[in-house]
Amino acid sequence: MANKLLDPFNRAILRALQEDGRLSYSELGRRVGLSTPAVSERVRRLEDAGILVGYGARVNPGALGYSVTALIEVATPPHRYEQMLEFARSTEEVRACYFVTGEASFVVKVMVRNVEELQALIRQIGIYGSTRTMVVLSQPILKEVFAL
Numbered sequence: 001m002a003n004k005l006l007d008p009f010n011r012a013i014l015r016a017l018q019e020d021g022r023l024s025y026s027e028l029g030r031r032v033g034l035s036t037p038a039v040s041e042r043v044r045r046l047e048d049a050g051i052l053v054g055y056g057a058r059v060n061p062g063a064l065g066y067s068v069t070a071l072i073e074v075a076t077p078p079h080r081y082e083q084m085l086e087f088a089r090s091t092e093e094v095r096a097c098y099f100v101t102g103e104a105s106f107v108v109k110v111m112v113r114n115v116e117e118l119q120a121l122i123r124q125i126g127i128y129g130s131t132r133t134m135v136v137l138s139q140p141i142l143k144e145v146f147a148l
Contacts, residue, residue, distance in 0.1 A: 005045060005046060005049055005051060006051075006148075009032055009033075009034060009042065010042055010046060011148045012031070012032040013028060013032055013039065013042055013043065013046070014046065014051070014052065014148050015148050016028055016031050016032065017043075017052070017055070018145045018146075018148075021055035021056065021057075022055075025039045025040045025043070026039075028043075058144065061111050065113045066093075066111040066112060066113055067113065067114070068111070068112045068113065068114060068115060068117070068118055068135065069109070069110070069111050069135070069136040069139070070109075070110050070112070070118055070133055070134060070135045070136060071107055071108070071109055071110075071133070071134045071136065072107070072108045072110060072121075072122065072125055072131050072132070072133045072134075073103070073104035073106070073107055073108075073131065073132040073133075073134075074104055074105060074106045074107075074108060074125055074128060074129045074130070074131050075103055075104050075105055075129045075130045075131075076105040076106060076128045076129035077129060078105075080128050080129060081105065083128060084105070084106060084125075084128040084129070085097065087124070087125070087127075087128060088106075088108060091121070091124075093110045093111055093112050093117070093121055094108055094109070094110055095109045095110060095111050096108070096109040097109075104132070105129065108125065118133070118135070
């Protein structure tokens with residue numbers, strides 16, 4: 001069903017909303033060449049199908065003082081997986097948590113204000129297994145939006 005919904009008009013609607021999620025239906029219609037009611041119905045269908053899942057602002061973490069990004073590999077024993085996941089869910093500095101193959105069980109992306117906060121977070125995560133940390137020096141490529 002998702003493929004049928006992704007006709008050229010809906011792709012254009014999704015692209016426009018990815019650029020600016022605050023567009024009115026009338027402005028969106030003007031940009032994609034549809035009437036306001038047609039755009040409204042198409043957006044509703046995209047939401048109902050789970051293709052369009054939300055609208056939000058992009059925040060610059062650096063402007064809020066979060067200047068250190070790190071990836072922490074965690075080799076967690078299977079009986080501690082749920083505890084590790086609960087820690088990740090409840091910790092504000094954890095921005096993503098991936099269950100992975102290889103020596104580590106999880107790769108956790110964290111953003112902190114300084115290396116002291118990073119050290120404290122590594123100690124906390126260490127309760128759930130052995131860790132290996134990589135500090136991000138730069139981010140030459142960031143694709144936050146899924147290209148259509």
